[in-house]
């Protein structure tokens with residue numbers, strides 16, 4: 631029996647899905663490539679639609695996206711497609727936040743999740759909300775670094791101490807007002823590769839909640855098979 635959730639905050643998902651997938655080099659946007667027989671974005675959206683903790687899911691696609699209607703039916707309940715993608719991931723998210731201003735309250739929790747992470751599960755969504763739902767600076771799923779880290783930034787190869795290093799995943803979860811302010815005020819949008827870094831720039835420390843390797847970001851062609859192997863597994867933690 632799953633314990634009732636502590637927080638009573640309304641939670642919505644916002645999935646940025648307006649990228650072109652340049653590193654995948656598939657000739658079409660990677661978020662529509664098949665993973666275990668289903669479009670990647672369908673799998674990602676279904677994780678939120680299957681979660682009883684998510685009130686609504688918003689998907690941001692590019693204005694001219696010609697694929698989405700074949701993946702998300704316009705008549706489907708619980709999900710809304712927003713044709714307001716921007717030139718960067720951050721722009722797409724900011725445009726999406728502004729588009730739902732009338733539907734989302736300042737105190738609602740927004741879970742921003744990459745369309746390119748189809749391995750998310752309702753259990754991981756619950757873990758994030760339970761772990762950081764009441765944290766003033768929000769939180770995100772992340773994985774502790776377990777390999778030795780090398781840096782080629784200097785004149786010679788250097789080893790970076792790995793204690794305290796984590797690899798950020800998504801969802802990254804913040805109340806609507808904080809996230810909107812953080813992204814609107816980000817001094818260098820190109821330096822904001824994740825939403826948490828914009829929130830950190832305001833002086834907050836989002837909580838890190840341990841995620842799962844199955845929640846990898848499908849970025850390169852070799853990631854497709856890895857994602858499919860995880861999809862073949864039964865429900866993970």
Ligand SMILES: Nc1ccn([C@@H]2O[C@H](COP(=O)(O)OP(=O)(O)OP(=O)(O)O)[C@@H](O)[C@H]2O)c(=O)n1
Nearest residue numbers: 646647648649650651652653717718719745746
């Ligand atoms: N202008 C953009 C760029 C990215 N994204 C989304 O942000 C997520 C993470 O970005 P990434 O993995 O980099 O996807 P792409 O930008 O498509 O990949 P690439 O950088 O290889 O082009 C993806 O779901 C992507 O669709 C977006 O909504 N709008």
Ligand SMILES: C[C@](O)(CO)[C@H](O)COP(=O)(O)O
Nearest residue numbers: 719744798799800823824847
């Ligand atoms: C948000 C993110 O997935 C956290 O690891 C990552 O920063 C996205 O980077 P991308 O270059 O936009 O894929």
